[in-house]
Amino acid sequence: MSLVACSLLAFAQEAPKSPPLAGQGQAGNSQPAQGQPAQGQPAQGQPAQRPTGGAxxxxxxxxxxxxxxxxxxxxxxxxxxxxxxxxxxxxxxxxxxxxxxxxxxxxxxxxxxxxxxxxxxxxxxxxxxxxxxxxxxxxxxxxxxxxxxxxxxxxxxxxxxxxxxxxxxxxxxxxxxxxxxxxxxxxxxxxxxxxxxxxxxxxxxxxxxxxxxxxxxxxxxxxxxxxxxxxxKEFPPKKERVRDGLPLTQRIASPDIVDRLAVEQAYRAGTPKVRRELIEATMKTREVDSVELLRLALFGLDTELAKLARQSLALAQTEPAVDLIAEVLKTALPAEDRDLLVAAAERLGEKFPRARTLATLHRGMALGSKLIDVAHAGGSTT
Structure with a gap:
């Protein structure tokens, strides 16, 4: 297996090894430690097992x-x-x-x-x-x-x-x-x-x-x-969030699904001017990484907005941005944008190991090989 393939496998997130699912009428397969009550065991006086089976x-x-x-x-x-x-x-x-x-x-x-x-x-x-x-x-x-x-x-x-x-x-x-x-x-x-x-x-x-x-x-x-x-009832009553009149560029700072949906819908339906304002707002608001909004620009047809979105993505702080950076790096990019995103992956690698692997992979791919003449690898030897 090549070094590149090994690196790609390392970047892929390993599936967790965990017990199979148990349904409403099935008992979980975890066993209690000796002398300890079973998982989900009811209070004293309650039946410990369903008469019809299951937990x-x-x-x-x-x-x-x-x-x-x-x-x-x-x-x-x-x-x-x-x-x-x-x-x-x-x-x-x-x-x-x-x-x-x-x-x-x-x-x-x-x-x-x-x-x-x-x-x-x-x-x-x-x-x-x-x-x-x-x-x-x-x-x-x-x-x-x-x-x-x-x-x-x-x-x-x-x-x-x-x-x-x-x-x-x-x-x-x-x-x-x-x-x-x-x-x-x-x-x-x-x-x-x-x-x-x-x-x-x-x-x-x-x-x-x-x-x-x-x-x-x-x-x-x-x-x-x-x-x-x-x-x-054990928590304070819900306070409705005030959204009336709040500019969409400010709602970008919210992690709430309601705000995320509103911003993304505004981008899809917006004029080029509105779209640019929203992407520029992501560069000024660092409380939340709007990776889904950036994705719309990154894979859209407006090349200027895509470039702006790459610059914003390079400022991201959260792990979901790692996957988006990986996807963007698979596409044809100007050298300066590729370097910008690889540098962002290196920075994120301080917190997220997958980002470090991603950065190492792309740095390695850019080094070339002393043994293979890449420029002439596909040419005739005769």
Whole structure:
């Protein structure tokens, strides 16, 4: 294998080695340490095992009213009815943030709690939440006090962006790409799942990111809805953010999905003057890296805006910028722009190892070889 191929493999993010997913009627495969209570074991006096099999509801699920088993006379399809084709066609009404970092930044700014939702394909209760509850106006309204993030390991689209840099949103969850909810799930697994990958799961976090409640394996949907309502009462009421009259160039500084969508829509619909103002604003606002906005310019047809976007990208501070830099470096670039982005990768490499690998790769490719005459490598030797 060539050195370049080895470097590319090193740059690719290694998939986490973690247990398989466990669904509503399945027990997690993590085992408690000897002498320790099992994961999700209920308080004393509660049944430790579902009579019909699978793991017991979490302690917080019991706290918010989960029964110990499915109600008499009920079946799982009755409790968690599948969405119809018409139901799946409805828009998702929950505004999921694009990353956990965005959610944390917004929570610290506003004081709102974070609601972490975990979902998996093909599991009956997860299918119900994704296809019914997250599209239901009444259920979505219960989540308004929260800053919401969604994690799922499944991909529902073949790509996250089209050839012009426009986002391809996940049809199952809306507002996020599949790459975003997969990345989010991986990060949440490391921080909060304690080795148990189970779905559906709803975790309430304080604005600092500290866990407050963890609800899973409940035997009804009402338990989850009750958790939405009761947990929100423990935090100050949500304060509506004032956006009326706020220039779009200022909304670039916000990590909120509502502001991100508004800015990107304004860019797509805007005149060349508006587009330039928005890209220039990204160079002045360093609180948030607007990599998705920059992507629209980088892969658009306006070469001047693309050059300006490359200059802004070179100032980025966050890890998502590393992937965008890698994509841009695959394209034909003026030498000065390539050097600018490689230097940015080197700077980001102080915080993110993948960026350091990326910079090393491109520095190495520029050195050439003493053994191969690249200029004449394809020519005839006769």
């Amino acid at each position: 017991a509801p979490s302690q917080d699920a019991f706290k918010f009213g989960s029964p110990a088993k499915l109600g008499d006379g009920l079946t799982e399809p009755m409790m968690w009815p599948a969405a119809t084709a018409e139901g799946w066609a409805k828009p998702v009404l929950v505004k999921w943030q694009r990353s956990f970092d965005d959610a944390l930044a917004l929570a610290k700014e506003t004081g709102q709690p974070i609601m972490v939702a975990v979902n998996m394909d093909g599991e009956i209760a997860s299918e119900h939440f994704a296809g019914v509850k997250y599209r239901d106006p009444e259920a979505a309204k219960l989540l308004e006090p929260y800053i919401c993030v969604i994690g799922s390991v499944y991909r529902h689209t073949p790509r996250d962006y089209d050839e012009f840099g426009a986002r391809v949103e996940c049809p199952r969850f809306g507002t996020v790409t599949c790459g975003e909810h997969i990345t989010c799930e991986t990060e949440l697994y490391t921080k909060y799942f304690e080795g148990l990958r189970v779905s559906p799961r709803h975790i309430v976090l304080e604005p600092s990111g500290k866990e407050r409640y963890d609800v899973y394996y409940s035997w009804d949907t009402q338990t989850v809805l009750t958790a939405y309502v009761e947990a929100a």
